[in-house]
Amino acid sequence: PFGSVVAVSGRSVRVTVSVSAALAARLPLWGLQLRGDAEWAVRAFRPKAVAILREGERALLQAELAPADGRGVPSAARLMRAVLLATPAIPARLRLGVEVQREGAADPAQHGRSAPLCLPKRELGRFLQRIEDSDRTAR
DSSP states (O other), X not given: OOEEEEEEETTEEEEEESSOHHXXXXXXXXXXXXXTSOTTOEEEEEEEEEEEEEOSTTEEEEEEEEESSSSOOOXXXXXXXXXXXXXXXXXXXXXXXXXXXXXXXXXXXXXXTSOOOOOOHHHHHHHHHHHHHHHHHHO
């Protein structure tokens, strides 16, 4: 985990992140663990029109979410307080940057020392397949 959703309005979300706001804005894909879902049920979203509102220890960003897994955008109630995750679908060099920078996070749940979320092998395959299928139909 590297952040959490603090405000929602339609597809637009404000998120606080424990990494550099510039790094979070560059990530091509955000994994979101929605409130009320199982720990391994991660949704994929592409952040669009990302605006950095505040840099620093509690960086704040605003972005429009576009579903990368073809399943639509969930309700505002489910998005509120969702947890942002780095996923295997982002490039390894960016994922490493997230892992290194979150060591200094103020929120202990976002520290790199915390055990990473492990998706069951079958769920990881489904997660990546949904992203690939959505990309294929978008072309």
